[in-house]
Amino acid sequence: MLNRNPMNTMKTLILLFFITGSTVMAQQVPADEPESSRKRNETDQKIYQMALRYNDVVVARVKLFELMDRNPTNARYPELLASLYFETNQYGSAAVAALDALEKNDKSIPALEVAAYSLEQLGALDRALPQFERLYLLNDDIFSLYKTAYLQYSLKRYEEALNSINMLVKNTKSNEQKLGFPKEDDSTQEVSVKAAALNLKGLVYLDQGSKAEAKTAFEQALELSPDFELAVLNLKGL
Structure with missing residues (x-):
């Protein structure tokens, strides 16, 4: 049997998201990316991972912003940013980041999870509802x-x-x-x-x-x- 507390489950999903995040980010580097951008991405990703290791959320967020600016079509970075905001109970910022990620990938389960629970926490039930409906349809x-x-x-x-x-x-x-x-x-x-x-x-x-x-x-x-x-x-x- 599976014991389920929705908010605790979100925390668990986010932790798993962080653990797997660095691997997926590395896999998403485009093959034709300029060498200078590739090196900057690799450096920022390493700093992001170290910041998470030392629980420095501010530095981790800064690096994600830089990665987002340099890679505007990559949905992974706003997904990770949304999860960071949610983990620190910044539900307004989490919702915005998750919705931005969904504009790039409308089937992103992590982004849908963060958007749904964040909007619910903010009391925006009419906006949270379609996110939960989509989650059910997807998984x-x-x-x-x-x-x-x-x-x-x-x-x-x-x-x-x-x-x-x-x-x-x-x-x-x-x-x-x-x-x-x-x-x-x-x-x-x-x-x-x-x-x-x-x-x-x-x-x-x-x-x-x-x-x-x-x-x-x-x-x-x-x-x-x-x-x-x-x-x-x-x-x-x-």
Whole structure:
């Protein structure tokens, strides 16, 4: 089973992104690049790697800016810059850098991840939603589908939310994979994505004034995860 906290997962993805970044950058050097530019790129990439090693984010960012200026068509550099900003909780800058990277490569999973979570953190839910939708379409990521459903619910796009939730419930992976939810004692409990989706379904019905359907959905969530505190509270709230 996979335990999933979306923000922690983003941090893990970014760490892996940094680890593999230097190799990919080296592979993307064009064969016909002038020798002077090639040497400057190699030098800046080495300094960027050393800066990361010593946790000097400022120097790493400066080198990425220089690489971006020298290589305007290379999407890798704005992807790495977006990840650096996200890692330091600079969500506005992270979102802009990620969106710039997507203009160069609209199928970049790392850029989509950073853009989606950064825009969500900024409260720009209407702009975060299409990024999560694209993530799901590109990599069939069940967590991106859950985020899609939740943002649709938050934006009161109820029919779309119900459609996404039904897709989640039917997906066999939703029984196996986990999401973390806060409890009243400030601890975190993990429940299956399917239970989380059914709880969300109850919230959608509740917003629509359909209390009977909401009650059924909360009860279904609790059949899967009897100690799911949030679903328990939602059911009691009825």
